[in-house]
Amino acid sequence: MCLAIPAKIIKINKNIAEVESYGVKKEIDISLTPDAKKGNFVIVHAGFAIQIIDKKDAATIQNYWKEYLGEKQH
Amino acid sequence: MKSNIKELVEYLNNNKPDHKINIMEVCGTHTMAISRYGLRQLIPESINLISGPGCPVCVTPAGDIDSIIEIAGKYEVSIFTFGDILRVPGSKSSLYNERSEGKDINICYSPADALDFAKNNPERKVIFIAIGFETTIPLTSVIIKRAYREKINNFYIYNTHKLIPEALELLLLDKEVEIDAFLCPGHVSAIIGSKPYNFIAEDYHIPCVISGFEPIDILESIATIIRQINKDISEVDIQYKRVVKEEGNPTAVKLIYEVFDKSDSVWRGLGNIPGSGLKLKKKFLKFDAKTYFPVKRFKSREPAGCECGDVLKGIKKPAECRLFSKICKPENPVGPCMVSSEGSCAAYYKYEKLKV
Amino acid sequence: MTISKNKKIIKIINNKKFKDKIIQLSHGDGGIKTGELINNLLLKYFGNEILNKLEDSAVLNCSGKRIAYTTDSFVVNPIFFPGGDIGKLSICGTINDLVTTGCTPVAMSLSFILEEGFPVPDFEKILYSIKNTTSDAKLKIVTGDTKVVEKGSADKIFINTSGIGFLGNNIDISPCKIEVGDKIMINGGIAEHGTAILSSRKEFNFKTSLVSDCAPLSSLVNDMLSASKKIHALRDATRGGLASILFELARASETNINIYEDKIPVKKEVRGICEFLGLDPLYIANEGKMVVFVDRKDADKVLQAMKKNKYGKDSRIIGEVTKKGEGLIILITELGTKRILDLQYSEQLPRIC
Numbered sequence: 093m094c095l096a097i098p099a100k101i102i103k104i105n106k107n108i109a110e111v112e113s114y115g116v117k118k119e120i121d122i123s124l125t126p127d128a129k130k131g132n133f134v135i136v137h138a139g140f141a142i143q144i145i146d147k148k149d150a151a152t153i154q155n156y157w158k159e160y161l162g163e164k165q166h
Numbered sequence: 167m168k169s170n171i172k173e174l175v176e177y178l179n180n181n182k183p184d185h186k187i188n189i190m191e192v193c194g195t196h197t198m199a200i201s202r203y204g205l206r207q208l209i210p211e212s213i214n215l216i217s218g219p220g221c222p223v224c225v226t227p228a229g230d231i232d233s234i235i236e237i238a239g240k241y242e243v244s245i246f247t248f249g250d251i252l253r254v255p256g257s258k259s260s261l262y263n264e265r266s267e268g269k270d271i272n273i274c275y276s277p278a279d280a281l282d283f284a285k286n287n288p289e290r291k292v293i294f295i296a297i298g299f300e301t302t303i304p305l306t307s308v309i310i311k312r313a314y315r316e317k318i319n320n321f322y323i324y325n326t327h328k329l330i331p332e333a334l335e336l337l338l339l340d341k342e343v344e345i346d347a348f349l350c351p352g353h354v355s356a357i358i359g360s361k362p363y364n365f366i367a368e369d370y371h372i373p374c375v376i377s378g379f380e381p382i383d384i385l386e387s388i389a390t391i392i393r394q395i396n397k398d399i400s401e402v403d404i405q406y407k408r409v410v411k412e413e414g415n416p417t418a419v420k421l422i423y424e425v426f427d428k429s430d431s432v433w434r435g436l437g438n439i440p441g442s443g444l445k446l447k448k449k450f451l452k453f454d455a456k457t458y459f460p461v462k463r464f465k466s467r468e469p470a471g472c473e474c475g476d477v478l479k480g481i482k483k484p485a486e487c488r489l490f491s492k493i494c495k496p497e498n499p500v501g502p503c504m505v506s507s508e509g510s511c512a513a514y515y516k517y518e519k520l521k522v
Numbered sequence: 523m524t525i526s527k528n529k530k531i532i533k534i535i536n537n538k539k540f541k542d543k544i545i546q547l548s549h550g551d552g553g554i555k556t557g558e559l560i561n562n563l564l565l566k567y568f569g570n571e572i573l574n575k576l577e578d579s580a581v582l583n584c585s586g587k588r589i590a591y592t593t594d595s596f597v598v599n600p601i602f603f604p605g606g607d608i609g610k611l612s613i614c615g616t617i618n619d620l621v622t623t624g625c626t627p628v629a630m631s632l633s634f635i636l637e638e639g640f641p642v643p644d645f646e647k648i649l650y651s652i653k654n655t656t657s658d659a660k661l662k663i664v665t666g667d668t669k670v671v672e673k674g675s676a677d678k679i680f681i682n683t684s685g686i687g688f689l690g691n692n693i694d695i696s697p698c699k700i701e702v703g704d705k706i707m708i709n710g711g712i713a714e715h716g717t718a719i720l721s722s723r724k725e726f727n728f729k730t731s732l733v734s735d736c737a738p739l740s741s742l743v744n745d746m747l748s749a750s751k752k753i754h755a756l757r758d759a760t761r762g763g764l765a766s767i768l769f770e771l772a773r774a775s776e777t778n779i780n781i782y783e784d785k786i787p788v789k790k791e792v793r794g795i796c797e798f799l800g801l802d803p804l805y806i807a808n809e810g811k812m813v814v815f816v817d818r819k820d821a822d823k824v825l826q827a828m829k830k831n832k833y834g835k836d837s838r839i840i841g842e843v844t845k846k847g848e849g850l851i852i853l854i855t856e857l858g859t860k861r862i863l864d865l866q867y868s869e870q871l872p873r874i875c
Contacts, residue, residue: 094195094301094353095800110729114794116721117729121278123308124418135356135409136798138248139276140305143356143415149408171857204859249800266546275726275799381857497554 096137098145101130111136174385175208181392182210188344189213189391190480192334193351194221194509195379201513203381209388216480217510219333220351222298222326223250224478224502224509225433229465230326231256234295236461237324238269243459244287245271246280247295254505281309284321293455296323301353303327303444304418307425310450322455325446328431330354331362332442338370343479347391349384350376352406359414360402367400378406425450434502435468435475474501477510484514491515538562552762553805554865576774577696578619578757581689588689590625592616596681601648604718605733606809608681609648613655614738614809616685618758621743622812624695625687627659633667635680648679659738661685693747697774699754704843705821706779707814709742709828710735710836711787712764716806717795728798732791737810742831749827752817759813762865763805767813768841768851769865775815778847781863784856785840804863815843 099111099120109122111134118139122128125141134141191197197217200206206215219225231254238245238261245261252262252273265271274280277294284292296306306323313321330351337343350363355376363374373394377387387405394401404410422444431443446454468474471489476482484490484503494500496512503511540562548555565574572580579592596612606614613630620627632652636645656663714735721728739758746753755775759767764786772779788803796803810833816824821839828834844852851863 094193094299094351096301096353096356097797114797115730115791116732116794116798118727118798121276121305121308124304124415124421126417135353137301137353138305139278140308142301142304142353142418143409143411146408202855202861203857204855204861205857207859208857263546266544279725 094137096135096142098133099136099141101128101132101134101141104128104130109134109141111141171382171385174382174389177389178209178213178385178392181396182212183392183395184212186212186214187346187395188216188480189347189349189388190216190218190337190345191349191377192218192220192330193349193354194224194513195353196349196351196377196384197221197510197513199379199381199384203384205381205384208385213388213392215349215388216345216483217477217513218337218348218480219433219436219478220299220330220354221502221509222302222328223254223505224474225328225333225435226251226254226297226326226502227432227434228256228468229432229463230324231260232258233456233461233463234261234324235259235264235269237293237455237459238264238271240461241291241459243270243291243293244283245269245293245295246274246277246283247271248297249273251295251297253499254502255499277305277309281313281318281321284313285316285318288320291320291322293322293324293459295326297326299328299330299351299354300357300422301351303422303426304357304415307418307421310425310446310453311421313453314450319452322453322458323446324455325444327426327444328433328439329428329442329444331358331365332439333433333436334363334366336436336439336442337479338366338372340479342481345372345480346395347373347375349387349391350374350402352376352378352383352409355404355406355410355414357415357418360404360410360412361414363402367402371400373400374402376402376404376406376410378409433478435478469500472501474503474511477503484511487511540566550761552760552766552807556762557865575696576770578622579625579685579687581623588625588691590620590623590687590689591684592619592686593682593684594619596683597677598719599677600719600722601644601678603722603734605715606736607648607651608679609651610655611734611736611809612681612683613652613659613661614736615758615760616683617659617661617738617740618760618810618812620685620687621740622695622756622758623687623689624693624743624747624753624756625689626744627661627685627687627740629662629664630656630683630685631665631667632663633682634669635676635682636668636670637676637678638670638673640678645679655738659740661740692751695753695756697755697757697771700771700775700777700815700843701754701817702777702843702845703818704754704815705818705839706768706781706841706843707816707821707825707828707837707839708759708764708787709739709812709814709831709834710810711789711792712759712808712811713792713796713803713806714789715809716763717792717803719807720799721791721795726799728795730791730795732789732795735808735810737833739810739812739833742812742828742833745827745831745834746814746824750816750820750824752820753814753824754817755815757813759808759811761807763803763807764811764813765802765804765851765863766865768863769849771813771815772851773849775843776846776849777843778845778850778852779841779843781841781851781853783853785838787836787838818842 099113103110133145280294375387426444429445473487499505503509579590601608718732718734828837
């Protein structure tokens with residue numbers, strides 16, 4: 093019920109931010125995360141950021157995923 | 167708890183409960199992820215994952231679909247909706263079929279797109295179907311406030327939003343339902359935080375773990391649940407720490423209740439759940455499609471033989487429904503659990519119907 | 523001269539009545555509903571032993587010479603998209619259907635249905651694109667037709683084509699030739715065409731460098747056939763995606779197959795669009811991808827031949843045929859768990875759930 097993906101904020105213009113995820117850029121609304129800054133990772137649902145991602149915690153999950161599967165090249 | 171998948175699977179197998187335990191996952195996205203990654207193949211059989219009513223499309227009553235179709239037929243309106251709801255069957259038809267017959271029904275990725283369309287096309291009356299749980303409700307709140315501020319008076323919402331914690335309480339009160347733990351929805355919790363689930367752990371002594379959506383998140387959450395059960399404790403734990411804070415997103419919650427008040431709401435398969443819905447505050451009633459496009463009210467009728475109610479409560483597994491796969495299939499869904507791509511039956515049909 | 527035995531083709535839908543009262547978009551998207559339309563309606567009216575095989579091209583025997591013959595229609599929207607346009611698409615799509623028989627494409631027909639008001643400069647851009655693609659593929663357009671309809675009766679431009687090719691006597695490629703043990707390969711990343719189109723749609727407002735993989739694969743197939751005489755089946759994955767093609771071939775050959783999820787090439791940005799919109803790349807359209815079933819003894823040398831071709835640099839082995847069966851496709855996930863890959867019910871819709 094809640095498809096949302098992590099994306100990095102590249103640019104901010106008032107309540108609209110340009111974010112990037114997997115190399116795809118899109119403008120989204122950041123009214124719900126007024127403290128978000130350029131460089132933050134946010135979780136994006138239906139064109140809105142709903143929360144700022146804690147980078148420290150995000151990194152640990154990704155490392156263990158990589159460890160289990162080995163480095164993936166795409 | 168930091169770990170990797172192999173270790174987690176080993177941990178679960180070494181610490182599996184000696185009797186069957188039911189963990190209800192309350193989120194359609196969790197249902198999909200569990201099936202998509204085949205996680206049931208990794209965990210011991212005594213850990214039984216059951217799907218709950220966490221799919222907003224699945225719990226939208228047929229009567230709402232019928233009303234929306236009636237509005238599209240009776241009035242000159244442009245309907246905007248998320249893709250999920252297009253194929254939900256009403257009593258006679260679906261929005262997808264109505265679109266094929268020429269009704270002005272459009273898919274949007276974001277509610278902001280529907281509002282932009284209304285702003286750029288002032289001569290059209292635009293209705294956005296506002297569906298979803300607490301993850302999505304703040305988005306509707308933002309656009310309603312924007313519509314109010316910018317006087318976009320040709321914009322309306324057909325409100326079918328519902329709230330999760332109230333539904334969980336109903337399940338706990340139902341004697342037929344046997345739940346030993348909840349895997350709580352990650353993104354709803356990003357908004358509401360962990361406190362709304364405290365009553366489950368404190369009053370019902372049932373562990374709750376708020377989980378992310380990667381396989382490692384889900385396995386880690388199940389491991390945390392098992393640890394709690396084995397130690398006979400019940401707490402609300404946030405596994406999805408990178409996104410969910412204890413206080414949630416206060417800005418988003420404040421916005422919800424600036425625009426909406428709580429109300430009762432009918433959930434398909436579960437019936438009326440008091441306080442589990444929302445209604446627009448008086449100030450914003452001018453955006454209410456149900457008020458400005460009145461149509462005759464349809465009483466929700468479930469199709470004969472449909473066991474979605476039992477599936478949504480976790481009493482029956484999809485394969486245990488008499489209609490599953492024989493009459494009720496994705497191409498001909500009888501009930502809501504088969505319709506949505508994240509309904510328990512649809513996920514089960516797609517990923518697990520044949521024992522591999 | 524060997525001709526494939528007329529093995530029984532397992533239909534996706536078995537002898538049922540066509541129940542729908544109106545045509546819907548899902549009837550044209552390559553999923554189950556398309557199968558229903560073809561099997562339960564079209565074939566009832568004019569099925570025959572050749573047409574009933576439902577292959578991308580028909581193989582006809584004309585006084586001892588074997589000719590491959592195909593037809594296709596192109597209605598893509600938008601007509602100009604990253605990496606191509608409807609003109610390029612129409613040539614590539616026709617060529618790719620022909621070469622699934624192993625033939626050498628020889629000539630094409632080209633028909634236009636134009637909407638009144640369609641700008642001539644746009645039309646010329648498309649004609650130029652067609653000229654370039656036919657030159658690249660060394661193919662001639664030998665006959666054609668043009669119609670113009672009132673504004674609103676067509677969406678700018680529709681193109682219909684047919685193509686013919688000559689088949690050598692010793693070539694026999696069809697799903698009936700698939701054998702247990704065959705390796706399954708693809709010449710590169712999936713879902714690029716579909717996601718390039720989606721990403722260019724104004725309503726989604728994405729910024730990507732994604733381009734359609736639209737390409738004529740005659741030289742690729744030629745290189746593969748030069749490397750091995752044991753290529754059993756070829757199919758170009760178009761609408762409905764890789765999953766739909768695997769489903770068709772597994773059913774048609776009455777075999778079960780294993781596919782390895784982590785071996786399927788998917789470009790990062792394709793994944794990005796799919797993640798944003800909640801779509802599964804396995805079911806999204808391609809326009810320059812050939813799925814190959816080859817005897818396992820020749821798999822490596824065919825793979826090397828593919829990689830040397832400009833349209834095959836990212837070729838991979840993605841699976842194998844495991845046994846005779848009812849056409850089950852078992853996807854082995856990145857975790858080593860298994861799930862069944864089924865035919866998509868109808869076109870995927872972006873979702874929030």
